[in-house]
Amino acid sequence: MTFFFIAITIIVFLLLIEVPVGFAFGIGALTYGYLSGTDISFHAGFGYTQIGAFSLLAIPLFILSGTLMGASGISDRLLNFVNAFVGRTKGGLGAVTVITCALFGAISGSASAAIAAIGKIMVPRMIKEGYPPGHATALIAVSSVLALMIPPSIPMIVFAIAIRESVAKAFLATMGPGILLALIYCGLNFFFLRKNTTIRVQPKLSLPDTARQIALTGKQATLAIFMPVIILGGIYSGIATPTEAGAVALVYTLFVGILIYRSLSFGQLFDSTIEAARLAGAILMVLFFLFVMSRGMVLAKVPTQFADLLLTVSENRIVILLLINLLLLFMGMIIDDVSGSVLAAIILLPVTQRIGLDPIHFAGIVGTNLGLGNISPPCAPLLYMAGGVTRQPLSEYIGPTMKFLMLGHLPMVFLVTFIPELSLYLPGLLD
Structure with a gap:
């Protein structure tokens, strides 16, 4: 148990000094193996077998489809x-x-792809129309998490494999909370902007003109809208x-x-493939x-000892659930959602089994909470990525972000934790 805490401390320290995540975990794993006196080559074979799982092939496929979108x-x-x-x-x-990030999540399953694809388009447009730059940046940061909660979700693929549960059920565990959070x-x-006087709004159209515009843009986007239907319909049928x-x-x-x-050139295809390979390679490492x-x-037996x-x-079940959420929040603050999903499955699953928590309910808690951590300082990888894409200083968007988190995402974490039906109703339909 002591060696585990030493390894985790080393990993956290390396992440805080901005060592790449893959290298940080590699050094942590090697340190743990050395201190515990185990043969690292024995465990390496297990790791190689695990990343060769057929289910994990979905990760590069969804990442590449998202970058190509x-x-x-299409976005x-x-x-x-x-x-x-x-x-x-x-x-x-x-x-x-917000809504487009949720739709984008139903195709790519990647928050970073949502920030890159939607943020580059919408944030400049919002700022041009008079939105406060900090509000616009915060909105794309918090909305990007919806791409992790609306299936297909890359973190839920990894989590389901780690706990040996149905990937389809893990997907649905965060779908209900994701839709509610989008609303x-x-x-x-709307509430934060109700008294803003700088926002310019395009003149309202008559009902017939609005219907024509919806019909026109709907026709242009038909193939894009049909894509989530194909993906999710194929999985759940x-x-x-x-x-x-x-x-x-x-x-x-x-x-x-x-x-x-006819909007995808060979150069774009090549660049998107390289970018997707870089992201997928980092995740698999x-x-x-x-x-x-x-x-x-x-x-x-470290997980048992930790439990x-x-x-x-x-x-007390309520106290344990609060402690689990606190640990998940801390994980999300310092590491990405995929890494956090695996660590949660390894370390916290035995605890949830002791208190009789349904594994799919736990998937819903993990998916909702890690997303909160990913946009919560100090590390907040998704939050800083949004700032990098929009080129806004942290001081501009940290305040609006915290308002969204405290009034939106944090209450949703508690709702998912203490109202199991939010995570279990949709997966239950598959039984």
């Missing part, structure tokens, strides 16, 4: 369609940003596995971008070292 202009068509409904109201562009963010956006759905999403994106919209480290911890330690604090 942004490059081919622009989604934005225009959503904008036709609410774009001509005060605060409407903010609602468009909350839309409401908060049993026709395709998540990995097969990822392959279909990629082929569909290429077909639409190259042959239908982290996962490899996490699996290596987890093998050693399981053999040393015993946590239960010595209190045996």
